[in-house]
Amino acid sequence: MAGISRRGLLGGGAALAATGAAAGIAVGGYALGRESEDAAVDAASDTYPFRGTHQAGIVTPAQDRLHFAAFDVTTDDRQALVDLLVQWTAAAERMTQGLDAGPVGAVDGPYNVPPDDTGEAIGLPAGGLTITFGFGPGLFEKDGVDRFGLADRRPAALRDLPHFPADVLDRNRSGGDLCIQACAQDPQVAVHAIRNLARIGFGTVAVRWSQLGFGRTSSTSTSQETPRNLFGFKDGTANVKAEETAELEEQVWVQPEDDGGDWLAGGSYLVARRTNMTIEVWDRQPLADQEGFIGRTKGTGAPLSGGDEFTEPDFSMPGSNDQPVIPVDSHVAVVHPSAHGGARMLRRGYNFVDGTDDLGGLNAGLFFIAFVRDPDTQFIPVQQAMSRNDTLMEYLKFTGSALFAVPGGVGEGEHVGQALFA
């Protein structure tokens, strides 16, 4: 962690403390790691260790802002790809600690070469930045070609997601050989991270698509309040939380005995779905209808069967007209774990507004991100059930889709995904 602080804000003490914490975490098993201890802390000056048992940015308390990018690998040279992962690891570790992307820095010269940091984050604190890397199916095989000798390492679940009803996918917002999720309290910090990693990757990768999110739509810690999506409802109430350590092992972390567990253990699958909401139509629905679509009250987020936000829904409680008070086609009824063999997700999505659509409305919605141990049992059936039965679908349109395998944490001296390339 040598080098010049980009910020002038981080003293050596803080940097050393962070390094120490990172070193400490690396010796754990599949335990939760430092993130749970930090759940209540989300100050702009926060730093999370880059190295650890799991990659940061999954159970880390969900930061407010996102910049997500998917990349195509533009080389067939395995060593060039590995070299990039080594460089990305070094730069990502530096930036998460509030340092410039490279050891020279943005502004101190030498003057006859491009700086190794782009400079727009000078003066900004680390901002709770986490950087999380994932590998798409195309890294293992693309158009029938095994470019990097990885085809036999591909877990069966790591393949393009099937077509779902209401998928009107933009190819330029879907897929990708690699992904990087940057989350921070300050969007400029997240953008700076993606931009510098893309800069470092020039010639080896090209940005395929990228997405900014401005408001987190899930909590990943019981210490966080449940935020609201652009339907105006609390979202992610039933999320798997960092404090549920047994559930994390069951639902989120790939285990050594799982398919691909030889390199993916301690990792997870990241499902990304760009979900447009027709908010203008939604906004003209009566409050009772909105609550019926969701199956929860808009104010407190309590299920329509009563209680508070975290009360379990009672799907058998009768309502009017001999129908359950929670409609059977409501979102909560359709996606509830009880309808899917107990399957849950760790969701980490963000609200987005990307200008306007062609109809005089906002191009707005939810950039859905979920981490699951097995997309075949925890995501695909839930999405299919939504497509078939969920009245909310009338207000949703999926415009982007991707699946990535997120390798486990990066140990000291290692690079991201080292076990895959070993």
Add this chain to the structure above:
Amino acid sequence: MAGISRRGLLGGGAALAATGAAAGIAVGGYALGRESEDAAVDAASDTYPFRGTHQAGIVTPAQDRLHFAAFDVTTDDRQALVDLLVQWTAAAERMTQGLDAGPVGAVDGPYNVPPDDTGEAIGLPAGGLTITFGFGPGLFEKDGVDRFGLADRRPAALRDLPHFPADVLDRNRSGGDLCIQACAQDPQVAVHAIRNLARIGFGTVAVRWSQLGFGRTSSTSTSQETPRNLFGFKDGTANVKAEETAELEEQVWVQPEDDGGDWLAGGSYLVARRTNMTIEVWDRQPLADQEGFIGRTKGTGAPLSGGDEFTEPDFSMPGSNDQPVIPVDSHVAVVHPSAHGGARMLRRGYNFVDGTDDLGGLNAGLFFIAFVRDPDTQFIPVQQAMSRNDTLMEYLKFTGSALFAVPGGVGEGEHVGQALFA
């Protein structure tokens, strides 16, 4: 200011205090208003009065986040337009005070009608929200038709900006009959404001384009640090600041004797220019070249002739090869007030990243906003000089463009733009 607080955070006392401040400001002449007193305050719980001598959101200390929207008016009914301005005024005032957009609120029913607030800002503080309205040329005359009987009220300067070199304008990101600039510390608060105003306008206006900005690129108060744009440089060092009261009258506020001063006095012109930066190419330029393009050092922002950020550039100081140390084709040399008869702007732009371009890069840049008393003397000549002489132009591409007249402040009992429709 009756009604239910959307947030449960604002007590009656805070709301009363803000209202009192607004009432106090309304009796001033063309003095600065409350904003200058608040220059140092930018907490998330901040509220700025909506009513006053000038519209808020101009000299107000620049907030961190932007949502800007331009609208087409879809009716020919003058009264419908006035009614909308009345409704917008009421909703904007409420939201800037941390309240729901309407008096009923998002979640408390009645259940058989759509709520008068969309709900996604529940629990969020006012966030320093300002909402600023502007009128485009199309409001006065469109395709030769004087839809609203306003044609003879149009100041000569309020017309489509001329075509500039490097303009590759997207029609869907340009123009508009009306605009709303929403600035806040929290993007969800800014998005909520635009979304609810668009909702209220349904049937009378349609969103033509909208733009999110994540990082302010100018300071509007001497108490704010100069932020950085995506070139990594400090931006807006020479901005007109709220504390320069005489300069505001000279450079920003339309005066009663100006063209259109009968309704526009105390207002300003808002120039919007969506400026794409080819950051991937920029990032490969040596530091010395980057500094030469800008004419300032990347670290401190000092002019290349020396001193600190706020030292006046010395354009005659010799450098090497008998050339000035500040290149004559550097950005600071080309746009400096000394080259434009002393013309300055109050800039209030934001960084943006809107996904990717077609070349494997980020669709990124600066959403330039400037407020000027007269675009014909303070903006157009400066943009033309940039086009002709500025080496920075190699890294810029203008993809959106619009000009609006921003009427003066809204007094008690008035609606936005009342003097225009009187």
